[in-house]
Amino acid sequence: MSTTKPSCHGDPGGAVAPAGAPIIALVGSPNSGKSTLFNALTGAKAQTGNWPGTTVEVSRGAWKIGDATADLIDFPGTYSLDPLSPDEALTRAMLIDCPDDERPDAVVVVVDASAVARGLNVALQLAEQPYRLIIALTKTDVALNQGQTVDPVALAEATSIPVVVVDGRKREGVEKLREVVVHSLAAEPVQLREDAGLEARFAELDAAAKASVSEVEHATPLSHRLDAVALHPVVGPLLFLAVMWVVFQITTTVAAPLQDGLEALVSGPLSDWARAGLEAIGLGHPLITGLLVDGLIGGVGMVLTFAPLMALMFLCLAVLEDSGYMARAAVVTDRLMRAIGLPGKAFIPIVVGFGCNVPAISATRVLGSPRHRIMTALLIPFTSCSARLVVFVMLSATFFPEHAGSVVFIMYVISIALLVLVGLALRKTLWRAVPEEALVIDLPTYQLPTVRLALSVMWTRLKGFLQTAGGIIVSTVVVVWLLMAIPVGAAVQDSSWGEPPAPEDSAYGAVAHAIAPAFAPAGFDSWSLAGPLVTGFVAKEALISTWAQTYAVEDVTDASAEEQSHSPLSDHVRADFEQASGGHPLAAVWAYMLFLLAYTPCVATIAAQRREIGWRWTLFGFGVQLATAWVLAVAAFQMLKVFI
Structure with missing residues (x-):
């Protein structure tokens, strides 16, 4: 049987059966x-x-x-x-x-x-x-x-x-x-x-x-009895919020120890074994071990730390899809999402985004319309993910120790408002001529999800993410390490090409000095404040580690809020904001947090967007996020410095 179908059956992902297979x-x-x-x-x-x-x-x-x-x-x-x-x-x-x-x-x-x-x-x-x-x-x-x-x-x-x-x-x-x-x-x-x-x-x-x-x-089908609750105008939305809360808790809490374990494994024993192995074969030079261990292995480790989060998210979505509830969730949120030109289904990946933007963007696959997938993927980066939360907690504990919780809550409220406003702007500009679509959806019968099917769907989706997004993440981490390892200026003559230079004397420092003036209107034009925004592009949690390396003090990422507010790192950050803002540190730190909220969450998000909506829309979204972040930061600083 002839089975070579080159015109109609182009290969989207490589051959899966031998040549000549039916x-x-x-x-x-x-x-x-x-x-x-x-x-x-x-x-x-x-x-x-x-x-x-x-x-x-x-x-x-x-x-x-x-x-x-x-x-x-x-x-x-x-x-x-x-x-x-x-x-x-x-x-x-x-x-x-x-x-x-x-x-x-x-x-x-x-x-x-x-x-x-x-x-x-x-x-x-x-x-x-x-x-x-x-x-x-x-x-x-x-x-x-x-x-x-x-x-x-x-x-x-x-x-x-x-x-x-x-x-x-x-x-x-x-x-x-x-x-x-x-x-x-x-x-x-x-x-x-x-x-x-x-x-x-x-x-x-x-x-x-x-x-x-x-x-x-x-008798009356079970689906009809369950729908009387799931589609109820009052109970339905409350049930949906409860379901999403459970999903949110699973993706942010259950995955945390697994992520911490993988990170500890990669940064501890695995990295130590790699360094020992390189030493044993005569490749123990600091730059070689730094590139291979901190850069390459560190990049792979970053990809692996996302795996538990992605796996749990895909598992939750597979269970909801298999049970038949996903279609009901779309119905009860349809009116809310239609205000910004999206169907009810879009609410699910957006809620997931408050845990992590990466699985949230992958979750846009539940949307049938390409326009809805693109628009939702463009809006998700404006949700305040858990990685941003780490930085918000540190900064709020440093500058607002008595009201740290309220400050973090306000950032989440701003995130929701920002998402709605950007959604309305996109609807009134890019998709102005697109008519509003009524929700027409087939409500499948409820059924008990099967473990085998849920795990199968989870693995297929997780493997696709790791294969596509992993390379981009690893490459970016390696590039950032190289920037911090390469001396520039006078450091080139002083360096023995052994230990990496101080951050301010590296290519990373040069980049930080170059971009710092752009943030003068926002009140944080210090290179040591602007530089972490570069490493924050790889992962927002990296901001605190970058500050610790810049100021040569202990990393307080895992410390309590009280410990963070009195740490040497907090003292350096307070002094930096005080000097850069011209005496308006509180206004500057609000501007800084708004910039963190609005600009691209991390390279993993970029990779996920590229996978789901392509490079053209990904780059467009990157530009929108960067422009929105800068405008928000400048506006906030210029207004707030009058009052605080």
């Missing part, structure tokens, strides 16, 4: 269990990426069928092949508009047993083309709970398409589906029906549904 398409309506079945068939060993020339994400994986391995392509969920969205346009282009010799070798149409007529629409449209078709009938248990049974034999007779009952969550029926696909590939493609128009197709699918679906006596 290509099998997996199509179906949203929430039909299609992606669950895909994970069951491929073992989640899939590659995911944007299809060439589109912003639509597809997945592909290797599926063992008989003695061969097939290339299984999971298309976006679609109700029809008459496209009304990028998802449906891609599916039609690859299944209908392609030349015959570039089409998939077989198509498995996933039909939800609780909504047979809706799922058959795509199947009957494909039956008008010469294809090897198989119907995978899913969610028969859900249909039974709703008082329906579906006869697969009757459905096969009514459509002339073989029908296999499968349950991807429990992996039931997978072997039977494999046998039917192998048998189908041995036969020639067949056009099962003529295109007789929309009315004839709808009449045929209604007839097929009536012939195969039987009603049984049942």
Whole structure:
């Protein structure tokens, strides 16, 4: 069977099956269990990426069928092949508009047993083309709970398409589906029906549904009873806030010891072993060990410390998606988010952003519209993440020791207001001509999430992040280390190229001195205050460590608020702000915190944005964040210095 499909089946993420392997398409309506079945068939060993020339994400994986391995392509969920969205346009282009010799070798149409007529629409449209078709009938248990049974034999007779009952969550029926696909590939493609128009197709699918679906006596479905609570105008939003609070707690507290453990492992034993190994082979020069250990290994360690946070976030989202609650959350937040031109679904990644911007941006995949994904990814960096919290706590304890908690709370309130204002600005400028979209969403039946599926989805998404964003993060960390290791000016003659120079005598110091004047209107034009903003681009927590290195004092990142307020580091920072601001340190520190809040959170956020929305929009967002941060800082200092 010829399976090289260069035109219609460009590779979004690399080959997943041997050359010459049969290509099998997996199509179906949203929430039909299609992606669950895909994970069951491929073992989640899939590659995911944007299809060439589109912003639509597809997945592909290797599926063992008989003695061969097939290339299984999971298309976006679609109700029809008459496209009304990028998802449906891609599916039609690859299944209908392609030349015959570039089409998939077989198509498995996933039909939800609780909504047979809706799922058959795509199947009957494909039956008008010469294809090897198989119907995978899913969610028969859900249909039974709703008082329906579906006869697969009757459905096969009514459509002339073989029908296999499968349950991807429990992996039931997978072997039977494999046998039917192998048998189908041995036969020639067949056009099962003529295109007789929309009315004839709808009449045929209604007839097929009536012939195969039987009603049984049942009580009120559980989904209806749960929706009475989840979609209640008062209780619904409160329930959503409670669910999001739990997710927030998991991502910010449960992940913390895991992150600390990985960081301790990398900065402690792993780095020590690496230094000892380099010494043993005669490469113990400080610059070599610094580059390889502090730069390269440190960069890899930074990527690894994000892994627990990302894994827990992806796990929580997978559970919410699999349970059916995610769609309800979108409904109850729709009115709030529509004010800034976003659907209710966008509220979920935005809330996640207050824990960490990186998994929040990855979570924008739950949004169906490319415009909504882009806009949400542009707004998330304005949420006050936990990394910024570390710096806010230190600065508030230093300058406002009696009101530190209130100051941090105010920064969170400002973050929310800033997000709304920027969202309104984007809506009134870039997307002014885009009409407001009503929320049309399919509410799937509630179901208990399965551990295997949740872990499978989590691993697939986590692996994708590590592969794509990891390289950018490591490269940036290495570059920053090099800047701090390279002496400039008179330090070049004084340096023996042994120990790294003092920060002010390094290339890092030169950069800090160069950018410092830009912050004079904001009250913090000292190089030692401007410089940490550079390392803060790698990770906001790095600001405190950079100050400690600059002032040659102990790092107080992990100290209590009271200890921080009386530490030598705090004394140096207070003196620096006092001198740089011309006697208005409180106004300057408010300006500094506002700049920290609004400018790019970290390089990991940039990497996540690049992965989700591409370089063009990522760079645009970077410019907006930097400009907003500078304007806010200058405005705050100029106004506040009059009063404080």
